[in-house]
Amino acid sequence: MQGRALGGLGPVPQALRCRAPLSLRCPAQRPHLGPSARQAKNESVKFPRAEQATSTVPAEQEQQHEVQPAESNGNAPSGVKSTENISHGHKSDLEVDSVLAKELGENGFRSTRRTKIVATIGPATCSEEMLEILATSGMNVARLNMCHGTHDWHTAVIERIRKLNKLKGFSVAIMLDTEGSEVHTSELEHPLKAEVGEEFVLTIRDPKTVEGSAIGVSYDAFVDDVQVGDLVVVDGGMVSLEVKQKMGPDVKVVVVDPGIVLSRANLTFRRNGGLVRARNSMLPVLSSKDWLDIDFAIRQKVDFIAVSFVKSADVIKNLKSYLNSRADKVIEVIAKVESHDSVPNIEEIVEASDAVMVARGDLGAQIPLEDVPSVQKEVVVRCRQAGKPVIVASHLLQSMIEYPTPTRAEVADIADVVRQRADALMLSGESAAGAYPEKAVGVLRAVATRIEEWCRQEKHGQIVLPQLTDRLDGRVSEELCASAAQMANNLNARAIFVYTRRGYMANFLSRCRPDCPIFAFTDKQDVRQRLNLRWGVMPFRLDFGADPEENVDRTFALLKRRDLVQKGDLVVVVSDIRPPNEDVVRSVQIRHVP
Ligand SMILES: Nc1ncnc2c1ncn2[C@@H]1O[C@H](COP(=O)(O)OP(=O)(O)O)[C@@H](O)[C@H]1O
Numbered sequence: 206m207q208g209r210a211l212g213g214l215g216p217v218p219q220a221l222r223c224r225a226p227l228s229l230r231c232p233a234q235r236p237h238l239g240p241s242a243r244q245a246k247n248e249s250v251k252f253p254r255a256e257q258a259t260s261t262v263p264a265e266q267e268q269q270h271e272v273q274p275a276e277s278n279g280n281a282p283s284g285v286k287s288t289e290n291i292s293h294g295h296k297s298d299l300e301v302d303s304v305l306a307k308e309l310g311e312n313g314f315r316s317t318r319r320t321k322i323v324a325t326i327g328p329a330t331c332s333e334e335m336l337e338i339l340a341t342s343g344m345n346v347a348r349l350n351m352c353h354g355t356h357d358w359h360t361a362v363i364e365r366i367r368k369l370n371k372l373k374g375f376s377v378a379i380m381l382d383t384e385g386s387e388v389h390t391s392e393l394e395h396p397l398k399a400e401v402g403e404e405f406v407l408t409i410r411d412p413k414t415v416e417g418s419a420i421g422v423s424y425d426a427f428v429d430d431v432q433v434g435d436l437v438v439v440d441g442g443m444v445s446l447e448v449k450q451k452m453g454p455d456v457k458v459v460v461v462d463p464g465i466v467l468s469r470a471n472l473t474f475r476r477n478g479g480l481v482r483a484r485n486s487m488l489p490v491l492s493s494k495d496w497l498d499i500d501f502a503i504r505q506k507v508d509f510i511a512v513s514f515v516k517s518a519d520v521i522k523n524l525k526s527y528l529n530s531r532a533d534k535v536i537e538v539i540a541k542v543e544s545h546d547s548v549p550n551i552e553e554i555v556e557a558s559d560a561v562m563v564a565r566g567d568l569g570a571q572i573p574l575e576d577v578p579s580v581q582k583e584v585v586v587r588c589r590q591a592g593k594p595v596i597v598a599s600h601l602l603q604s605m606i607e608y609p610t611p612t613r614a615e616v617a618d619i620a621d622v623v624r625q626r627a628d629a630l631m632l633s634g635e636s637a638a639g640a641y642p643e644k645a646v647g648v649l650r651a652v653a654t655r656i657e658e659w660c661r662q663e664k665h666g667q668i669v670l671p672q673l674t675d676r677l678d679g680r681v682s683e684e685l686c687a688s689a690a691q692m693a694n695n696l697n698a699r700a701i702f703v704y705t706r707r708g709y710m711a712n713f714l715s716r717c718r719p720d721c722p723i724f725a726f727t728d729k730q731d732v733r734q735r736l737n738l739r740w741g742v743m744p745f746r747l748d749f750g751a752d753p754e755e756n757v758d759r760t761f762a763l764l765k766r767r768d769l770v771q772k773g774d775l776v777v778v779v780s781d782i783r784p785p786n787e788d789v790v791r792s793v794q795i796r797h798v799p
Pocket residue numbers: 217219325326327328350352353354469566633634635637638
């Protein structure tokens with residue numbers, strides 16, 4: 206690398222991705238973002254006795270719901286089994302996330318946060334200490350971006366998260382995000398300051414062997430794809446370079462929009478204002494390096510794999526069938542909507558995926574920026590209708606990479622996502638490499654909690670949910686959950702309890718976005734971690750006994766012991782667990798905590 210290095214910034218000055226002119230920022234006052242001290246009122250309605258609506262379906266009909274043994278779905282018992290609930294200091298057969306227990310204790314049921322938080326782990330947060338701080342602040346899912354770091358680095362982070370989950374009672378899920386076939390700059394020792402009029406050479410050779418200020422480019426065919434006059438856009442607009450001359454393996458460019466070029470920065474190409482459909486758009490969505498990373502994810506037994514630059518449903522179907530044959534546990538596949546080609550195929554992508562991420566960073570470089578909000582809204586609504594979790598990612602708190610307080614516009618953006626009822630908000634640079642990762646998570650938590658409360662009061666975000674399946678058993682589950690959610694709203698219930706082996710019923714309930722939290726009891730740690738991405742679901746691990754009634758009574762006793770429910774609380778209980786050798790009995794009950 207022979208370019209001019211920026212002095213004094215250190216190796217990872219991610220803060221510089223923020224384009225705000227630093228001197229123009231005023232020392233904004235921090236808004237009131239602390240946890241709401243308001244305790245939820247105990248509004249439980251008196252209901253004389255347990256009333257029950259049941260439905261019996263022959264076990265043969267059961268294809269896709271809770272009664273199937275987990276192994277039939279390749280879902281082996283989880284690797285991590287904590288039997289000790291540290292937050293309460295005693296052994297038990299009920300495991301509660303210590304953060305959730307704290308949030309419930311502080312805010313009461315009704316004011317517990319429903320929108321989940323995904324945080325990217327990077328140099329700023331990879332230590333045991335910082336991971337614990339993030340988990341304590343409310344991180345539900347940790348994201349590892351395979352664009353950066355070695356397998357050894359990621360392995361160490363995964364081990365630290367597992368240890369935290371086991372020792373401290375968290376249920377932080379792990380998401381591995383593939384690199385994809387994007388074009389990016391080579392690894393730079395130092396970030397490069399690019400001034401207007403300055404010339405650089407982009408090269409597919411080793412930049413050290415090139416004269417002048419040279420930057421390596423990861424994709425060989427880019428020299429054929431670009432033409433003189435094209436714009437090379439770095440990181441979606443952080444810097445723009447105009448192509449002046451093609452010289453064999455090198456391309457001479459001149460800076461037209463100044464800024465900082467970072468290590469492994471994403472590159473897109475524009476001609477006459479439009480995106481150049483460079484040959485890389487023909488590259489496979491999953492590169493050979495991605496497949497190695499996927500094998501790594503399987504070995505590491507991660508919970509989610511996010512696929513970058515998805516164009517159509519094909520790649521998702523292919524990966525899912527690969528995982529089915531290779532993985533000995535369920536790994537859910539998240540499609541990242543970030544490429545130009547994904548936009549016309551959103552419906553089939555949502556259909557094929559287990560979850561979707563609106564990856565606004567690259568999406569905003571590939572389609573006009575002003576189109577990003579409507580695509581986001583469309584993806585969020587479609588996912589909700591399809592019962593698939595949806596994550597909104599990138600730039601939610603970009604200014605907090607450098608500043609301890611968000612801009613008002615960022616708070617409004619988060620509020621918008623929460624109002625759209627997306628399942629999760631995601632941090633990238635803010636948590637991976639920013640100066641205030643803990644504060645950034647705190648802002649997401651505070652804004653989400655407050656806006657959710659407002660949504661409940663104003664009845665925002667209610668949409669018509671279409672029927673998901675024609676199969677009778679599926680229909681029964683859907684109807685049961687829709688009715689349970691409606692009943693819980695009408696009766697002002699304190700919580701919905703759901704007993705779920707594989708998480709399906711909890712997922713159906715989450716889709717209904719009920720006013721009260723969904724307490725999901727599952728007997729597997731990995732199901733609990735996957736449920737941690739779902740809106741409104743508070744996942745607990747519980748050893749199931751043979752008798753469903755006994756399970757409910759035992760749950761009441763265990764939760765009462767932890768002060769998580771109180772005598773008299775009204776709870777809607779949904780159950781879908783088959784006792785051994787019996788037909789499934791799916792039920793909805795209205796219960797008062799005894
Ligand atoms: N594992 C890692 N190792 C080093 N740096 C990382 C890592 N993960 C993320 N980062 C840093 O955090 C920034 C923001 O993360 P992210 O948005 O996931 O990546 P990118 O900006 O490459 O899309 C990255 O640009 C990178 O500098």
